[in-house]
Amino acid sequence: MKQVNILVEGAKDFYFLHEFIRQRFRELFCDVAALSDMIKQPKSPYVVEAHAEALEVRFTWVNGVDNFIKAGPNICRPKGLLPQDRFASVIIADADSPERRSESLGGGHAERRRLLLERLGEKIGGREVFGDGLFLFPDNHGDGDLETLMRQIVVDTEEHRDFFDKCWDPFDTSVKMLHFNPVSRKSMMNEYTAAFYDGAWEHNGINRAFSVSGLWDWYAPVLDPLYDFLNGVLFGDVSLVASCTP
Numbered sequence: 001m002k003q004v005n006i007l008v009e010g011a012k013d014f015y016f017l018h019e020f021i022r023q024r025f026r027e028l029f030c031d032v033a034a035l036s037d038m039i040k041q042p043k044s045p046y047v048v049e050a051h052a053e054a055l056e057v058r059f060t061w062v063n064g065v066d067n068f069i070k071a072g073p074n075i076c077r078p079k080g081l082l083p084q085d086r087f088a089s090v091i092i093a094d095a096d097s098p099e100r101r102s103e104s105l106g107g108g109h110a111e112r113r114r115l116l117l118e119r120l121g122e123k124i125g126g127r128e129v130f131g132d133g134l135f136l137f138p139d140n141h142g143d144g145d146l147e148t149l150m151r152q153i154v155v156d157t158e159e160h161r162d163f164f165d166k167c168w169d170p171f172d173t174s175v176k177m178l179h180f181n182p183v184s185r186k187s188m189m190n191e192y193t194a195a196f197y198d199g200a201w202e203h204n205g206i207n208r209a210f211s212v213s214g215l216w217d218w219y220a221p222v223l224d225p226l227y228d229f230l231n232g233v234l235f236g237d238v239s240l241v242a243s244c245t246p
Helices: 011-024 109-123 146-152 158-177 185-196 205-211 221-235
Strands: 002-008 046-050 053-061 086-094 134-137
Touching: 002 011, 002 221, 011 053, 011 146, 011 205, 011 221, 086 109, 086 221, 109 134, 134 146, 134 221, 146 185, 146 221, 158 185, 185 205
Parallel strands: 002 053, 002 086, 086 134
Antiparallel strands: 046 053
16 A cells, blocks of 8 residues: 655645546546545545555645644654555645745745755754655746646636636736736636636635536646656655655
């Protein structure tokens, strides 16, 4: 059996990644249930069969990028695993930007990556933390966040382009010209979701909209870096640490 721990910032990251795994790895997994079909709470692990081995994927969200450091011990091998069981732990977070910084982890891909790895290593007693086990949205090399990536995977149809070209972008330009506070990318993508999904504003609707068909292109080339990363995590040896004492 192999257990994979994926630590993310918040609920939206969990819902996005769950659906991405369901869409892009469906040929490798026997089954990954849609969230609407799941009985367990979202924070619970789900178990699927991958080839001949059992693969358990646990998602944990830490409620804010600064809390990754507090969750440092969670990247270590749990005591309860059998010696023959394989284990991997990774973090998927926003790179953000120098203009949008966190208190302890800075902002922008280069600084966020450096500080996360350094401070996680300190948290678990000076052990080396490997950068291969860290993925920063949107593409693991540039500044931005999950919403940056979401904008790039909107389905390419005239109707969906019109939302941005004829509605949102002119609105955003007007807000800036009038010197109002800028509207966030999070708000932009929430409104896009609501424009095409009636249940968006219901409980968890924005998050669950990732499983709604016709909104997202799960095979857009911009998603290839995330696919390669998760492929190495699920079926290879990619992890933040080789092993450590919890």
